[in-house]
Amino acid sequence: MNDDTFARWLCAMPKAELHLHIDGSLQPERLLQLARKNGVSLPYTSIEAVEAAYDFADLQSFLDLYYLGASVLREEEDFYHLMMDYLLRCKAQNIVHAEIMVEPQTYAAQGVAMATIMAGFRRAIDEARAGWGQSVLLILSLLRHLPEDDALATLAAADAFREDFVAIGLASSERDFPPEGFARLYAAAREREYALTAHAGEEGPAANLRTALDLLGVQRIDHGVRCVDDPALVAELARRQVPLTVCPLSNVRLCVFESMAQHNILQLLEAGVMVTVNSDDPAYFGGYLNENFLALAQHLDLGREQAKTLLHNSFAASFLPAREQQRLREQLTQACAAH
Ligand SMILES: Nc1ncnc2[nH]cnc12
Numbered sequence: 001m002n003d004d005t006f007a008r009w010l011c012a013m014p015k016a017e018l019h020l021h022i023d024g025s026l027q028p029e030r031l032l033q034l035a036r037k038n039g040v041s042l043p044y045t046s047i048e049a050v051e052a053a054y055d056f057a058d059l060q061s062f063l064d065l066y067y068l069g070a071s072v073l074r075e076e077e078d079f080y081h082l083m084m085d086y087l088l089r090c091k092a093q094n095i096v097h098a099e100i101m102v103e104p105q106t107y108a109a110q111g112v113a114m115a116t117i118m119a120g121f122r123r124a125i126d127e128a129r130a131g132w133g134q135s136v137l138l139i140l141s142l143l144r145h146l147p148e149d150d151a152l153a154t155l156a157a158a159d160a161f162r163e164d165f166v167a168i169g170l171a172s173s174e175r176d177f178p179p180e181g182f183a184r185l186y187a188a189a190r191e192r193e194y195a196l197t198a199h200a201g202e203e204g205p206a207a208n209l210r211t212a213l214d215l216l217g218v219q220r221i222d223h224g225v226r227c228v229d230d231p232a233l234v235a236e237l238a239r240r241q242v243p244l245t246v247c248p249l250s251n252v253r254l255c256v257f258e259s260m261a262q263h264n265i266l267q268l269l270e271a272g273v274m275v276t277v278n279s280d281d282p283a284y285f286g287g288y289l290n291e292n293f294l295a296l297a298q299h300l301d302l303g304r305e306q307a308k309t310l311l312h313n314s315f316a317a318s319f320l321p322a323r324e325q326q327r328l329r330e331q332l333t334q335a336c337a338a339h
């Protein structure tokens with residue numbers, strides 16, 4: 001199938017995105033506009049300079065710029081625009097359901113209250129729901145480079161917004177902050193009946209997936225691609241149908257794989273693991289969800305049947321209630337039949 005035919009088919013498919021940091025969707029134009037508005041000084045003054053800076057050697061070199069970027073957001077309307085910009089991308093790419101990570105600890109550092117963030121996000125989400133039926137769930141993502149007590153305090157502060165969040169997650173630097181440091185956090189989240197996910201096996205070892213599953217009790221794993229270093233673990237992930245939210249462009253831009261041709265997502269799919277495709281931080285990694293699929297088609301020869309399985313997986317792996325999942329999966333089945 002040629003690239004254009006695949007691209008047109010992909011656009012027509014309803015999709016779900018399960019791994020998206022909202023701060024990672026801050027486009028350079030918006031970054032510079034908010035920096036000017038809020039009087040935040042940045043080391044760049046043009047879009048070209050921002051884009052030139054997005055050349056990463058590893059996860060940490062990216063995170064340094066990602067937190068710098070987030071420092072331009074200060075007021076309710078800033079958060080509204082950040083969320084609305086992404087939701088408009090969802091509409092354009094036919095992403096009918098999105099599970100979006102929100103990281104209040106990033107903003108607490110610059111004195112922004114959770115109420116300010118959530119008011120802006122809620123307004124954008126309500127408009128997108130009413131406007132075009134956008135489905136959204138939010139994940140409270142906690143930062144592993146900060147002390148576990150800080151994450152616990154954020155979890156407690158989120159009690160006032162319990163209805164807004166379906167799950168908790170764990171993000172940021174994996175190398176020096178393994179999952180075993182967050183057992184109390186996950187126990188507290190389980191008590192509050194959150195669904196549970198965590199980044200594991202992105203840069204860190206396969207052992208981090210095991211710890212996330214066995215000690216933290218996660219139902220889903222973000223990234224997880226290093227699981228291939230432990231074949232017994234791959235077999236267990238397949239047997240238990242534990243979803244992995246894989247982010248191909250992110251993995252290449254952060255040098256987890258040398259090139260897209262070396263990415264292991266189709267190897268995992270072949271092994272029966274419930275892998276899904278996601279964009280992680282699309283403004284930093286050169287593409288949203290469709291571009292991630294297109295990169296797989298171009299470099300790994302991803303075909304329609306494999307793409308259909310990946311699309312079905314994303315609905316099945318979502319934190320939506322079963323009835324809603326079923327409704328969206330039927331939409332996908334109908335779209336597949338029609339195209
Ligand atoms: N790829 C990634 N890994 C860990 N933390 C992140 N925060 C934003 N993107 C991330």
Ligand SMILES: [Zn+2]
Nearest residue numbers: 021171222280
């Ligand atoms: Zn991520």
